[in-house]
Amino acid sequence: MIGWLQWSLIEFPLCVGAAISTHLVMSCGQTLMHYWLGHRRIGGILFRNHINYHHARYARGHLTSTVPEGSEGNNTPYFYIPVLLVGAAAYFVLPLGLFIAVTAGAGASFYAHVWFDKAYHIDGSYLERFAWFRRKQQLHFVHHLHANANFAVIDFFWDRLLGTYREPSGPTSKPPIPADAAVRAITREKH
Ligand SMILES: [Zn+2]
Ligand SMILES: [Zn+2]
Numbered sequence: 329m330i331g332w333l334q335w336s337l338i339e340f341p342l343c344v345g346a347a348i349s350t351h352l353v354m355s356c357g358q359t360l361m362h363y364w365l366g367h368r369r370i371g372g373i374l375f376r377n378h379i380n381y382h383h384a385r386y387a388r389g390h391l392t393s394t395v396p397e398g399s400e401g402n403n404t405p406y407f408y409i410p411v412l413l414v415g416a417a418a419y420f421v422l423p424l425g426l427f428i429a430v431t432a433g434a435g436a437s438f439y440a441h442v443w444f445d446k447a448y449h450i451d452g453s454y455l456e457r458f459a460w461f462r463r464k465q466q467l468h469f470v471h472h473l474h475a476n477a478n479f480a481v482i483d484f485f486w487d488r489l490l491g492t493y494r495e496p497s498g499p500t501s502k503p504p505i506p507a508d509a510a511v512r513a514i515t516r517e518k519h
Contacts, residue, residue: 339425342426342429343425343426343428343429344429346426346429346430346433347429347430347432347433347436348433349433350429350430350433350434350437351433351434351436351437351440352483354411354433354434354437354438354441355437355441355480355481355482355483355486356483356486357410358407358441358480358481358482359479359480359481359483359486359487359490360479360486360490361374361407362378362479362480362481363479363490363492366378366379366403366479367379367475367476367479373406374403374406377402377403378403381397381400381402382397382403383472383475385397386449386472387472388472388473391449391469391472392448392449392450392451392452393449393450393451394450394451394452396446396449396450397446397449404442407438411434411438414434415430415431415434418430418431440482441481441482444464444468444481444482445468445481447461447465448464448465448468448469464482464484466496467480467484467495467496468481469496470494470495470496470497474494476492477492477493477494478492478493478494479492
């Protein structure tokens with residue numbers, strides 16, 4: 329009985345808190361790396377990949393596409409390195425229960441970041457029926473239109489702290505057209 333009470337009152341809330349904190353550290357790290365490495369030459373391959381693929385593919389007039397982004401120029405594998413290094417260090421420092429919570433939080437957060445960035449750019453995503461998703465999507469599109477703003481992918485309050493937050497422009501802004509339609513229009517112009 330004492331063991332169960334201790335688990336439900338102390339250990340379980342501690343593990344939930346650790347998982348949430350891990351996600352916040354991950355989303356803060358994503359925002360800072362996007363800001364410092366993704367948009368500055370010092371980022372090297374991360375900078376070139378991000379600008380030449382993600383930003384080139386999704387720009388003004390073609391922010392969404394019916395075809396998901398391919399693996400070419402994908403920076404995600406590079407982020408496995410720091411995450412796995414921190415994970416290995418956590419294994420030696422944390423008790424097993426907390427280590428599992430931190431690992432689960434980090435894995436879920438990592439996956440959520442990749443998934444949201446893909447979903448924002450899918451034309452007609454089923455998530456667009458949700459106001460909270462459309463709001464985050466618009467905030468992310470602001471980054472594609474103004475590359476010095478909104479570096480977060482999930483938690484845009486980090487941009488408020490960083491001083492890079494920017495609200496989406498009003499309803500007068502043109503609705504984005506799918507990348508495929510833009511590509512077809514360019515191809516038609518050439519012929
Ligand atoms: Zn960017
Ligand atoms: Zn994007």
